[in-house]
Amino acid sequence: MIIDAFTHRLERFAVLSPEEKAAVRSACANTRSLPPRFELLRQGESTTGTNLILSGFACRYTMLPGGRRQITAYLIPGDLCDVRACMLDGMDHSIGTLSPVEVAQLSHDSMLELTQRVPGLTRAVGWSTLVEEATTREWVLNVGHRTALSRTAHLFCELFSRMHAVDLTHQNMCELPITQSDLADALALSPVHVNRTLMKLRALKLATFRHQHLTIHDFAGLQEVGGFDPAYLRLEDPSPFSEVRRPGAPAAPRSDHAETPMI
């Protein structure tokens, strides 16, 4: 169950009691199923709540004149879209689904209540904001300075690592329910060039993306080519292929700095 993956991610940052986990779970009871290519939140709109992705892929994106689309973030299961969007009087970008998506709807009020019942949540949310910012910065690097091959390799490393963190990988494989065009929109490449790059990645025996499935043949090599350093994702397990799994003891959550009021 993905909500467990979600609470698990929260525990990266704060220990949760069973009651707290139950509170999270019950807050996520109200779910909705969306078709692919569905506009969850349109640029200019405002919201009253937050959506937690339970299954499927969504993305943040902006349309550009000329019909081109730039995806600025992939949203995968366990991701909270726009915790802070309620502050806004109008989104500056859109959020849409790429595949069929199931979301849990969290109203602003239930988020408020939840943060009161689960003290660590605030910290966890702050942390995930930080990770999201870092990821966007990494995308600036990617799009700005890396070649098509390197860029694609980097994105695959990032996605595979994130999928691994929510337990959605099987061995060296994971499902990415997106098209080559969707990749192109994220990588700021033409679909044609993405195709050629994917073929090259296969030829180099680094990774295969086909039929919505990503298979990693050589993570270290991919990481090398992409210049991928997983630090910015702040994952418990920096590499999805590290053999060394801490047995039992979860990573010590950072000491709770007295009370850190929402900053």
Add this chain to the structure above:
Amino acid sequence: MIIDAFTHRLERFAVLSPEEKAAVRSACANTRSLPPRFELLRQGESTTGTNLILSGFACRYTMLPGGRRQITAYLIPGDLCDVRACMLDGMDHSIGTLSPVEVAQLSHDSMLELTQRVPGLTRAVGWSTLVEEATTREWVLNVGHRTALSRTAHLFCELFSRMHAVDLTHQNMCELPITQSDLADALALSPVHVNRTLMKLRALKLATFRHQHLTIHDFAGLQEVGGFDPAYLRLEDPSPFSEVRRPGAPAAPRSDHAETPMI
């Protein structure tokens, strides 16, 4: 005085009493002067506080293999660098000065105290986080999809608007204490190409950047070329050249949603 610019920016989001303004001011008493090209915060380090830029330009950046540098954000007077950095056990990027810079040092503790004494501050900081995120996303667009000319035009629009918001423009002119190379690092272009692009902007009578000064000849044109929509900056005055200045009445700060705890 730039601190006034800072409190003024805060007031965009919450009304401050004179006492609150005074509290902000006294918290900023501890200042430091830094030379240009000074590394304020190195990748991997952690901090105990926050710096408020009082004068000069700094930037967030990451070094890439091959000695190339990608700037992911310009930090200008009135900007708070890394409010959330204290949560981190290691920065994933560096912060450095571009020109001589004067900063106010705010320890974590004094930030805590300040947020308690100035209730609106939390909201204002949350808001500015939102703007920063949006700006980074905009940079992804810029670097990913726009031509050199368009990119440069967009950056100039953004910088001029931000400088205008902290009252550091004079007519159609403002000081940008940075080099063409610094621009190149932000735009993900070679310095040579930046130079050629600047010449083209001049030839088109859109803007001149020379001797660390940016002069806007035709803001509307620049905006057009850059595809610049100021909405994401959430400024009180969307355009630095809008004749219509609200007389007296400040923009109504958004109704304070009960208490929004830090999310």
Add this chain to the structure above:
DNA sequence: CGACATTTTGATGAAGATCAAACTGGGTGG
């Protein structure tokens, strides 16, 4: 004055865009 950073100019090359068309494969309806 001379060292040094920055800006400007020129020539060449490579990465990726664009355009056009063929090929797959799953789904639909006759």
Add this chain to the structure above:
DNA sequence: CCACCCAGTTTGATCTTCATCAAAATGTCG
């Protein structure tokens, strides 16, 4: 069951933009 359709993928050919290299010009500061 087959024919068709359509989205997605693959291939080929050509063109643009920008990087790179090299060197000259300009300006600044001790």
